[in-house]
Amino acid sequence: MTSQPEHSHRTGRGLDVLALAALILIACSLRPAASSLGPVLSEVQGAFALAEWQTGLLTALPGLIFAICGFIAVPVLKKVGLFGSLVMTCVLITVGVGARALVDGWLSFAGLTVVALAGMSIGNVILPVYVKTRFPDRTNLGATAFTVSLGLGAMFPAFLTAPITGHFDNWRVGLGIWALVPACALVTWIILRAARSVPSLDRPGGDAPEAAPPRRHIFTSSKARYMAMFFGLQSVNAYVQFGWLPQIYRDAGLDPVLAGLMLTVVTLGGIPGGFLAPQIIMRSILPRFFLVSFALSAVCGYLGLLLIPTTMPILWAILLGYGGFAFPAALALITGRTHDVAITARTSAFVQSSGYVLAAIGPLAVGGLLGLSAGWTVPLWFMVGVSTLMGITGFLAASPGTVDDELVPTGTHGVTTDPRGGMPRRK
Structure with missing residues (x-):
């Protein structure tokens, strides 16, 4: 175990593996809320008696929310830090994905979908910062793990949601089960913090803020x-x-x-x-x-x-x-x-x-x-x-x-x- 005070976090082989696992789990959480809906869209449409415009709105929400909420990610990062912002990401996705599978109203379903997508959009922006700070000498590894995990997080829900729905004969199970991924990511992220291996973005105390040039x-x-x-x-x-x-x-x-x-x-x-x-x-x-x-x-x-x-x-x-x-x-x-x-x-x-x-x-x-x-x-x-x-x-x-x-x-x-x-x- 080595300590790197300039990073404000502990490193070491075991901690690096845990940090990579956290990255993979959080990245895998950034797509299921969107990619799991398509396979059961007709069931959702029938359950809520949706009009065509309502169904169209559901399919358009990912792009719209990613565009809108992506702009608040940096202010959130500055306000609550790297740990707090990714906790927010995991909590919003877990609550949004899990709770929308339980509600009986269209507005509640759409609103909770927005909650999950808002968490995803914040994570989209902040995870590259985590890669840069936690893997400064291995950004290639971090970037690869990030992008591959995004692909897996989109692919598996698209493939498995319909079979899971068919097995349980319940579309709510097919959608709600994907809340387990961000929940596991949250647990891993908290353990990493408890091990003091989450980077701090604060400047070292000896640095004057004006040392860096304006941008x-x-x-x-x-x-x-x-x-x-x-x-x-x-x-x-x-x-x-x-x-x-x-x-x-x-x-x-x-x-x-x-x-x-x-x-x-x-x-x-x-x-x-x-x-x-x-x-x-x-x-x-x-x-x-x-x-x-x-x-x-x-x-x-x-x-x-x-x-x-x-x-x-x-x-x-x-x-x-x-x-x-x-x-x-x-x-x-x-x-x-x-x-x-x-x-x-x-x-x-x-x-x-x-x-x-x-x-x-x-x-x-x-x-x-x-x-x-x-x-x-x-x-x-x-x-x-x-x-x-x-x-x-x-x-x-x-x-x-x-x-x-x-x-x-x-x-x-x-x-x-x-x-x-x-x-x-x-x-």
Whole structure:
């Protein structure tokens, strides 16, 4: 066991394993509230006698809440600290997911869904800060664990909620069981705190606050803006595929079961993507080339759906799945293109909140284009354009340099802050 006072937390092999377990469990908690609803949406709709607009609102809530609540994550982090903010994340998700499976009213169900999504949105922003502070010398490991766990947290509820519902003949069990994941995350997080292994973001007492140079607003960083656009455009791809891809295949003449399987193929890409994309970004393995390749793959997938959708349907799904590697790459950029912990937090909030605005708008735009054009030609060309822009912004976001460099005002002579302890240092 070693002590590192500059981090304000204890480290060691056992504690590092526990810290990684906490990261994995919290990250796995950030998707089930959204991904578990789709498989039992018809049962929920029937139980509450929902109108079409109410069902549509439920499916649109993740993007909307992620966009809105992501902006409050940094103020929450400053107010209650890293430990308190992630406790809040786990508690909100546990209460929201667990209690919504028990209520009898539509408004209560929707309100508790918002509670869970609010916790998820805060965790989305703050976990990259935890990766930066708790694994300062192994951010590659932390970023990979984060992105892979996000994929697992989306995949398993999508696969297992319907079978669990069928086994118990009760959709409430199928939804409510996923409250166990954030509950376990909360217990692990509290144990880590009791072992004094949760980082403190406070500056060491000997540091004068004015030692660090003032920072410009995050929007003034062109890199942060490109990262936000890249994140948003890849989110449009993901949410359009989740919402519309099976219908595109079905309208082309594919069997409904096979059409659903194509979406499964796409979502499975999140697992290898979660492993590989952070390596590309954190180790600087031709990052711009790979980010452009993700976009090009998505373009080819959409063109295949446009021109010959039923000739090689699985090929188009595989291409779109590889294009989905852009999501873990976008998350890895947040930690890979920032140094200072405060900048990581601000960048994470800005990139994700701005990006999820596009994520909420994208599926609505595709639905509107579908209604206006009465076919998939115009919407698919729209998605070709979205993917092309994703490649351009990804190329720019992955360029050398950091957000920190662009936020230091002229005349500070390159002073920045050490990401591991808040100590000022020279570049």
